[in-house]
Amino acid sequence: MEKKGIAIACRMDSERAIKLAKRIFEFLIKKGEVVYPETRIAPKILPHSGKDLKEMSSNDIKFLISIGGDGTLLRVANGLPQNDPYEPPPIFGVNIGSIGFLDESNERVVFKDLIPLLNGEYNIEKCSKITPYIVKENDEIKLNNALNEILIVSSKHSKVLQVSVRVNGVFLNRSYLDGVIISTSTGSTAYNLSAGGSIITPNTEIMQITPLNSFARSGLRPMVLPIESEIEIELLRPRLNAKIVVDGQQIIKNIQPNSLIRIRKANSETHLIRLSKNLYENYFKRIRKKIIGTVRVPLDDSPEE
C-alpha cells in the first residue's frame, strides 16, 4: 500500500491564508510527508501538484488541512467525496482572522498543533449531515449534503413565505415567515442560533427546525427532532419563489410555489479533527470563546442589601 498524503485547502481571497498554506506545505514536505494542495490553490504553492477535492478520499488522504474560516471548511466538507465508495478524510481547520467556530487551530498555534497531528494524537468528532431533496412528482432531485444547515428562504426580502411543515408525513403547522432553517447539531451554533434556535451538543443525533423571522402569531417555534426524521417543507404562497441555500455554499434559486422540499439524514458524515482528549472540553471552550462568552464580574460580587 502506498503512503497516504496530506491535503491542503485554502481561501483564495486572502493573501494571509495563502502565505500560511505555503508555509504549512513546506513544513510538511520537510517532515517527509506527501502533500496535495487543492487544485485551485496549487499554482500558488507548487504548480502541477494539485488534486481536486472530489478525488481526495480517505483511501489516499490521511487528513485535509483547511486554512481560512468556517466558510472554507464548509466548502471543503461539501466538495470532498461523500462516502462513495470511501469515506472522506478528516478535516483539520485552521482559522485565519474570522470567527472560525468549527476550526480546531489558528495561525498563531498551528505549527505547534501540527506535531501531535502528524503523530496521530487526535480525536475525531463525527458530524452527521442532512440532505435536501426537491420533490418533483415521484422524483427526488438530491442537492448537496449539509454539514451546518439547509436554509429555505423567500426570494424577495420584503415578502414572507407561507410554508406548511410535515414530519414523517404528519402535518405540524402552517406559518408565515422569511424562511426555515433545518440545522444539524454542528450547525446549531451558526445561523440557527442567530435565528433563535437552541445550541445542540455534538454527541446527539438530532436535527432542528428553526423559523426565520416568523410573522407574529404564525407559531412555528424552534423544534428539535431525531435526525432520522423526514421533514417536508411545502411552499404555499402563489407567485412567490424561494431559494434553497446549503451550508451557505450551494444556492438553488427559483423554487416555485407548491414545491416540496424534503430533508433526511445524509448517508455521509464529516469528520473533524480535535486535539483535546475530551470532546466536551474542546466544544465548551470554543462555545465560550466564540459564541456565548462568560461573565467577568468578580466571584465575590454579592447582591446589595
Added chain:
Amino acid sequence: MEKKGIAIACRMDSERAIKLAKRIFEFLIKKGEVVYPETRIAPKILPHSGKDLKEMSSNDIKFLISIGGDGTLLRVANGLPQNDPYEPPPIFGVNIGSIGFLDESNERVVFKDLIPLLNGEYNIEKCSKITPYIVKENDEIKLNNALNEILIVSSKHSKVLQVSVRVNGVFLNRSYLDGVIISTSTGSTAYNLSAGGSIITPNTEIMQITPLNSFARSGLRPMVLPIESEIEIELLRPRLNAKIVVDGQQIIKNIQPNSLIRIRKANSETHLIRLSKNLYENYFKRIRKKIIGTVRVPLDDSPEE
C-alpha cells in the same frame, strides 16, 4: 393472580373535577372494574375505598386516570412509586378547563375515550425523567424525579443569581440570570418554551438547559444535551439563596450560596396513555392546538405586486 384495578386521581379544588371523578368512578364500576380513588379524594366518592399514590404500582393498577390539568398529572407522576420494585402504572390525563397539554382526553369526550381504554386499545408514550441532587461534601441528597423540569431560581425576585454550569465535569460558563431550567423532552413545551428554549419531540433522549432571563451579555443560551449527561449548577453569589422547584410541585427553599445541584437522568419513567396510533399525529395536534397554533389566512393569499 388478582384482577388489576383502575386508579382515579383528581384536583381537590374544583367541584367540576370532583363531579367528573364520581361519574367516571360509577361508569367504571358498572363496567365491572375494580376502582381505587386516591386517598384524599376517596371521602367524596366512596369512603374507605382510598389508596395512596405511593401504593399504586403497575403490579396492582392497570392505569390511573388523572382528572384536572397538567398540574394534577405532574403531582400524580411525582407521587406514584418510582420503579421500585415495580414500574408506576400508565396515566390517562383528562383535562378540565385549563391548557392541559399533557392530557390525552377532556371532559367532553372522556366517556367515548374510556371504551378503547378499557379494551386496551392504546399506545404508551414513555417519558424519561430527570433527578436533581443537592451535593453536600461527598453526599448527594436526592429530590423528586421531574417529568417536566427542574427550576433553580433566585429566592429574591429582584436579585439575579450568578451560576456556573458544568456538564460531565467540564466547565461551560458563568452567567447572571434569574434562574436555570433543566427540562426534559416532555417539559420542553412548558416553562422551557416560555423562557426561550426549543420544543423537543417526545422520541428523543434529551435534556435542555435554558437560562431564565439572563442578564444581557451573560451568554448562557438554551442548550440541548444527551439525557445521559450530568449537569452541575453551582450557586456563586454570596448572600443570595436559591430555590429548587421540581415540576412545580416540590419546592426546596434556602439553598445556600456555594451549593452544588447535580442533575441526572432518573431511573424511572412516566408512561402516558395515548389513544392515537401515531405518536407524532397525537403530539403535533396537541402542539398545534395548545401551544403554537397555525395561520388561518386563505391558502391562496399571495404577495401583492
Added chain:
Amino acid sequence: MEKKGIAIACRMDSERAIKLAKRIFEFLIKKGEVVYPETRIAPKILPHSGKDLKEMSSNDIKFLISIGGDGTLLRVANGLPQNDPYEPPPIFGVNIGSIGFLDESNERVVFKDLIPLLNGEYNIEKCSKITPYIVKENDEIKLNNALNEILIVSSKHSKVLQVSVRVNGVFLNRSYLDGVIISTSTGSTAYNLSAGGSIITPNTEIMQITPLNSFARSGLRPMVLPIESEIEIELLRPRLNAKIVVDGQQIIKNIQPNSLIRIRKANSETHLIRLSKNLYENYFKRIRKKIIGTVRVPLDDSPEE
C-alpha cells in the same frame, strides 16, 4: 373652488380586489361623488378616468381608498405626493384576504363604513415617516420615504454583514448580522416585530433600530430613539454588498462596502383614516385580532393545588 374627488387604488393581481373596486366606484358615483381610479386600474373600471398617484394631492382629493392589504397601502403611501407643495390625502384601507394590519375596513363591512366616511365622521391617525439617504462623499442621494421600515440587508443570504451604527454622530457599536431594520411606530408591528423589536403605539415620535438575526454575541439589540435622531449605518465588510428595501416597495441593490446610509425623519406624514373615536380602541383591537391575540381560557381558571 372645485369639488374635491375621491381616489381609488387597488391590487392589480386580485380579481376580488378589482371587482370590489368597481362596486365601490359605482357606489360613490351614485352618491354624487367625483371619483378618480388610479391610472393603472382605470381601464378596468372606467377607461380614460385615471389619475396617477403623484397627481393626487389633498388639494384635489378628499381621501384615497386603498383596496388590497398592507402592501397596497404602502405602495400608495409611497406613491402619493410627499408634502410638496400639498399634503397627501388621507388613506382609507380596505383589506381583502390577507392580514391587512394597517387597513381600517374590509370587504365584508366596507359599504357600511363608507357612510360615516362620506359624512366626514372619522379621525386621522398621523403617521410620521423616515427617509433613507445614501451618502456619497458630501452628497446625499434621497430614497423614498418609509411609512413602515427601511431594511438594510446583506445581498447574500448566507453571508452576514458587518455594520457600524452611529446615532447623531456618536458610535454605538459594530455587529455581525443579516441586516438592520429601522422602523417607524407604524411599522413596529410588521417586520420589526418578527425580528424581535418592540411594538410602539402610534402616538409616539419614535424610531426603532432592530438587528436582523444578529450573530450570537454581536450585541446590537432593538433600540428605541427619538424620531428626530439621525442614524448612520456603515457597511464594513469588504466584498459584500447590501440591499436597501423601503417599505418592501423600493429596492436598491448593490450598495457597496464602505457605503454610508443615513436615516432621518421625513418631511412628510401619511394620514390614515380611522372610524373609531378613540385611537387606542382602534389600535388595540387591530393588535389583538391580527398580531398578538389574547388567551381564551375561562376567567375562573385557577392554579391547581
Added chain:
Amino acid sequence: MEKKGIAIACRMDSERAIKLAKRIFEFLIKKGEVVYPETRIAPKILPHSGKDLKEMSSNDIKFLISIGGDGTLLRVANGLPQNDPYEPPPIFGVNIGSIGFLDESNERVVFKDLIPLLNGEYNIEKCSKITPYIVKENDEIKLNNALNEILIVSSKHSKVLQVSVRVNGVFLNRSYLDGVIISTSTGSTAYNLSAGGSIITPNTEIMQITPLNSFARSGLRPMVLPIESEIEIELLRPRLNAKIVVDGQQIIKNIQPNSLIRIRKANSETHLIRLSKNLYENYFKRIRKKIIGTVRVPLDDSPEE
C-alpha cells in the same frame, strides 16, 4: 443663604465601599466642603454627622455621591425626597465591583472625576419615573416611585398569573405569564432587557410594558407607550397572589386576585450627574461596555469566496 453640602451614601455590606466612602469624605473635607454621610453609614465615617436620605433636598445638598452599584443608586433614588417641596439633589454614582450601569464613575477614577464635579462641570441626565398604585374601590394606595421598573410577578414560581392589561382605560389583552415589567427609559437596559424588551434611549418620554416569560401563545409582546399613559394590570387568576417589586427595593406581597394595579408617570424625577458633554456619548459608551458589547473581529474580515 447657607453653604450647600455634599451627601454620601454607600453599600453597608462591602468593606471596600465603606473604605472608599471614608476616603471620599476626607478628600471633600480637605477641599473645604460640608459633607453629610447618610445616617446609617455615619457611625463608620464620622459619628453624629449623619443625615437621613429623606432630609436631603436640593435646598441643602449640592449633590449626593452614591458608592456601590445600581442597587445602591436605586435605593438612594427611592429614599430621597420626591419633589416635595424641593427637588431631590442630583446623584453621582461610583461603581464598586459590579455592573453599575447607572453609575458615572468607579473606584479607579473617582478622585480624578471629583475635580470637575466640584467645579460644577457636569451635565444632568433627567430621568422620568413612574408610580404604581394599588386600587381599592375608589381609593389608590401609592407605592414608591420607580426609577427603573415596576415588576408585578406571581407569588409562586411555578404558577403563572393571568392578567388583563388596559391602557388609558382601553383593553389590550389577557395573557398567561410569570409577570409584567413596566419599565422607564432608564430601566430599559435592566430587567426589561433580560426579559426581551427594547433598549430606550434616555431622551424619550416613554414607558415599556414587557411580559415576563409569557406562556407560548399568550401574546403580550413588549410594547412602548408615551409615559403620560395610564396602565392598568388586573390580576385575574383565582387563588393566586402576586407581588409588586419597585426598583428591586420595595416589595409588596400578597396582592390578592382581582386586584388592580395602576401605573402613571411620577411627579418627581431623578437627576443623574454625567461628566460627558454629549449624553449619547456617555450613554452609548456605557451601553457598549456593560450591556451589548461590540464585535472585535478585524475590520477587514470579508466573506469567504
